[in-house]
Amino acid sequence: MSSPLVQSLNPEQARAATLPNEHALILAGAGSGKTRVLTTRIAWLLQQGHVGAGGILAVTFTNKAAKEMKLRLTSMLPVNVNAMWIGTFHGLCNRFLRAHYKLAGLPQTFQILDTQDQLSAVKRLCKQFNIDDEQYPPKQLSWFISNCKDDAKRPKDVEANDSATRKKIELYQLYEEQCQREGVVDFAELMLRSYEILRDFDELRTHYQRRFQHILVDEFQDTNKLQYAWLKMFSGVGSSMFAVGDDDQSIYAFRGARVGNMADFVRDFSVQHQIKLEQNYRSYSNILDSANELISHNQRRLGKNLRTDQGAGEPVRVFEATGDLAEAKWMVDEARQLHRGGLDLKEIAVLYRSNAQSRVIETALFNAGVPYRVYGGLRFFERAEIKHALAYLRLMENPLDDTSFMRVVNFPPRGIGARSIEQLQDAAKAAGVSLYSAVQHITGKAGTNIGGFVAKIDVLREQTVSLTLSETIKLVLEHSGLLEHYRTEREGADRVENLEELVSAAESFVTIEGFGKEEQAGSDDEVMSPLAAFLTHAALEAGDNMADAGQDAVQMMTVHASKGLEFDAVFITGLEEGLFPHENSQSDADGLEEERRLMYVAITRARKRLYLTYSQTRLLHGQTRYGIKSRFFDELPEACLRWITPKNSASTYKPQWDWAASKKVVEAAPSLAPKASDVQGLAKGMQVFHTKFGEGKVLSLEGAGLDARAQINFNRHGTKWLALSVAKLTVI
DNA sequence: CTACCAGTCCTTTTT
């Protein structure tokens, strides 16, 4: 119990981290040290010998959270994180399916469809079966299919009460057949297929249940029905499930998350231990009291009240603007004052309910010359040019992949139009083969054009057979004509740069990550090709979604995107009825409660200073709308607020905070690892330069000699582990 | 076959 690991935890946290081997539900409020408890729990279990690394299954929702967990674990214990199953639901399902691809009825190198790919697959299907897309919009169908799967329902399990639903189910069935034929799976399929194998093969299930003695789940409130069922499959007689979550931060009901899983878990597993983490280490009490008061207006809660020792702090500032531009300008002025007062711009966040609001704010920041960074939008592997390049690669790997075929058969344009494609599709349908192989049934001009394309893919496959991954990609970029196409395009410079970046990404994937050990299935089967592994990696980890990391810049994002983050100063903008709470959510009580939780999440992002702003008028959908201030203002404690009128606002008061003096003290994680402080001339904290990744900072070091590795946070490329025997690093 | 223009529809999003 009195392990040094838990010494720095408060009593609640320590109790949670050192619970006996039984099921437990940890209600972890915002800023209560949730990740810390989760990782300390794992470290403690390992250290006390309750379980070996192989007996740990830890699940998160995002790659970021999984990485963070591994990172913290390595800093606590000298442990091989790869022996544990730590990852996202989807990442682990992929690992599982690669290991059991035969049972799953999949080709070993099955490829993964992201949301975009899924939609185009559905569109193609609809076209093929002449579906009226007025009556059955592909987006809706795609959504319907995913929802069914998230509910663990195959076409035969879906209830059909009307003809429209029957039609949708039929299309769902056809979609499944199409995916199976093409050897691809969508995100939901990864989960559902894994679940079904576990459910249907008793021996396999028993094997995993014996293996995983400790199952730990992060953000449990965000799990959907299927994910919960999946977790149950892994839980056997000897296993303990440790679920961490916060019902007040459940903001993903719209995509199938069931907060009810928390209550179900307590009932289904007869959970004896429920621990509330209510001590908040993030915010001052004016901020926290506001959050508490607001969320108390929700009816359906498990009940929790955050407290802090940090004192009242400053009041929450409320600003009413006359128009959206004025609101943004005031915000910018305020942010600049904070910055002049010593606060880093990256410690300032501007939050909004919907993406459409970001434009005005961006304009204001841009005009004022304040650097900013917008989260959200297209990520690296989702960019069109990258998807095009990947489509070539996927097609080389798997010619059955009609989605990829369609994406690039005429890109760059090579004179293959709708007519030729139609001919090809008909031929493919008639012969019951893929588009790729149907080309031999096509004659005439269309036949020669498409034949040329197919031949090109075949040549590429042969040419690259003995090349490394990055050489392969380089060659494909050239010979596909993609690079050439973007080089001649007026606005193509960025795209060319991204394509070159893809080569670097492949290089670091192979040499540094040892091409994704995690994605490598198991020991018993053949090893995947680096290309196949890279394509999987690209699908499961879409990459960074913010432009220009590293620069000190104001952080702009939706409230959803802000979950899990924290900032010294936070602006919550557009607090008007219809916007926040959003009009589409106001009609039903559940929707409104979710909006309130969303507001709760937004408020609890702030450490020291919180601004709430709204505007009398706003340009929305090209029209001026007159807004009423959000009902949430009536649900906040008046004593914590300070109303600022437009007149005496920005000019009359100065920031009272001494930002420089109150720099956050970074608490060191308790470490049992030997202090690897000086490996090959490197030390923690050093600034280094890498020929490919540019400048970065050494976060940690491990190993020695040829095995020595350094973890480096690069300004432009994020955190990476580099093998020092390979990497070209210079200390700067 | 491609390029351009008009009409439509607007939450939130990770994998």
Add this chain to the structure above:
DNA sequence: GGACTGGTAG
């Protein structure tokens, strides 16, 4: 306001 789709002209 703007992204995306569908139709039509070249």
